[in-house]
Amino acid sequence: MNNGIIIIGGGASALMLASLLPKNSATIIERNAQPGAKILISGGGKCNITNEVMGSGYYVGESSFIQESLDLFDQKALLKWLENRKLRPVLRKESQYFCPQSAKELLDLFLKESKKQKILLNEKVTEVHKRGDFFRVKTDKRTLSAKYVVVASGGLSFPKLGASPIGYEIAEHFGHSIVKTAPALVGFTVQKEQFFFKELSGATTDVAIKVNDRVCKGSLLFAHKGISGPAVLDTSLYWEKGKIEVDFLPNFSWESIQKSKKQLSSLLPLPKRVTKAFLVQLNLDDKQGVKTTAGELLLLQTLNHYSFAPAGTFGYSKAEVTKGGINTDEVDAGTMMSKKTEGLYFTGEVLDVTGRLGGYNFQWAFSSAYACATGMKPYL
Template sequence: MNHKIIIIGGGASALMLASLLPKDTAAIIESNPKPGAKILVSGGGKCNITNTHMGTEYFLGDAGFIQQPLKQFSEKALLQWLERQDLHPVLRKERQYFCKDSAKEILEIFLKESRKQKLYAEETVLDVTKRGRLFYVKTNKSTHTAKAVVVASGGLSYPKLGASGIGYQIAESFGHTVVKTAPALVGFTVQKEQFFFKALSGVSTEVRIHVGEHVCEGALLFAHKGISGPAVLDASLYWEKGKMEIDFLPHFSWNSVKGSKKQISSLLPLPKRVSKAFLLEFGLEDKPFYQLAEGELKVLKTLSRYSLAPAGTFGYSKAEVTKGGVKTSEVDSDTMMSRLEEGLYFVGEVLDVTGRLGGYNFQWAFSSAYSCAKSL
């Protein structure tokens, strides 16, 4: 089957691209029965579309590369585009834009807009080759040809929703470098020293996490397998291996409680179960704060700089995104076209660009798709 453009994948970047291209110019090849499966589960089913604070500092990747697409199609331009489609995202947590009721709202817009293109659902791409000026896209059902191929296949996170490494395989087959991939925006498993965390499963507390030169603030959720929550997911973006430091008392001043007669577990601005678990772990008695000996106080103060070396992460099945991917120095940031193969494009998560929590990865998907559409 002959096409002008083939889009491999049916996620956020693929659907935005298909929506922006003129009618009958592209074919979408999607392995799932319907496109947009990952959109529906994102942001707790409400889809965190973008953020009022947008910039390269919220991404892991080459800032120079990321800047261009974000400039070409900013969060403001995205919101204006959605308004024209009669979608009015709501602002939550002061800076994050979500669908009003459900992620179905944005998916329905994409499905409506992308109907301009041909969709091949439940078709899995096996291989892409090029002979002369034509690309041959082999699937489990047929072979498609086109003058341009856009790899919008995403990463390895959410394998149950059809995620696969096909985008990386295609990139490598055309000589591209794939930066080592890993689960990101994901919880951490812990070493035996932190097994006591498991008894706190379901409890949440505000923290500040230091990972190398990066600082991530927000909630930490104790989970049966380790730790999760927004601050932890953000920290996973920057963690490779080794230690990180958690401040369990980010807005607390030790001087403000000097000489207090209150019980330690009542005094610390932590859920009581958390305070008591740490006291037990530290071998400290829950007593009036003023009765703490100097050595005991020193041990307690480690709550402000608690050192932890995760055993690993919860893996791709629980990761919101994949970090690593197609090396961006080998892709033109103006057009998203490969610098190594004319007519081959990469957009969205398959590239070595990963955003923090808060709508950054969707914005990247949409911005990179816009740059690609403009070029095509």
């Protein structure tokens, strides 16, 4: 079977690309029974499509590479493209755009738009080679031939939704280097000293977390296995190993605490059981604020810079994304074509580009697909 363009993977990036390419020019190969599985479960079922505040600063990766692609198709262009197809994302949580009702609206739009291409489902790509001007794409069912191949197979996160290392294997076969991958936008497991966190499972509080030279603000959720929640997920993007510092009381003023007759567990703006657990850790009684000594106040103030080293992360099975990936130095930012092999392209999460929480990863999947479609135009 001879195809013009083969797109490996049928996720967000592939579906956008298939929608942008001319009719009957591409074949998507997707190992799942349905394309776009992650779209459906994303953003709590409503898909956080993009963010009003956009820029390479919200990504980990090579910033000029990322910015060049974002500039080709930014959040405004994406929103316009969606609106032209009758999907008007709604603004929530200050700057994040979600589907109005459910993520299915976005998937349905893509399924309609990409109908003009062939989609092979339940078919797993196993190898890609190049002979002369043509690629040979081997699947578990057949071998296909194509003039152009786009690797849009995503990262390693959520293997139950189809994730596989095939993108990295293909890239390496064609001489590309891979920036070390790790689970990201994921919770942390804790070491012995913080095992008491697990007993606080379900409690949430607003925090500011310092990680290297970054500060991630938002909610922290005490979880069964450690800590999670938006601030922690963002922190995981910048963390490799070593300590993080959590400010559990980021906006609290200590001035009046020693004047108050209230108990400490009522005075501190944390869930009561969280304060009580920290008091135990600090060897302090839950006494009236007025009765706390200067030394005890200093101890309490360590909650503004509670420093500890996570044991690790919850892993790929729980991570929203994979950081690291195909080295972007070896890919053209304006077209997503490999600088090593003509006709080979990479889009989406498989590249070493990872966004923060807030719609940045879908925006990247779509912007890189747009760059790829534009880059292919002269050949089609």
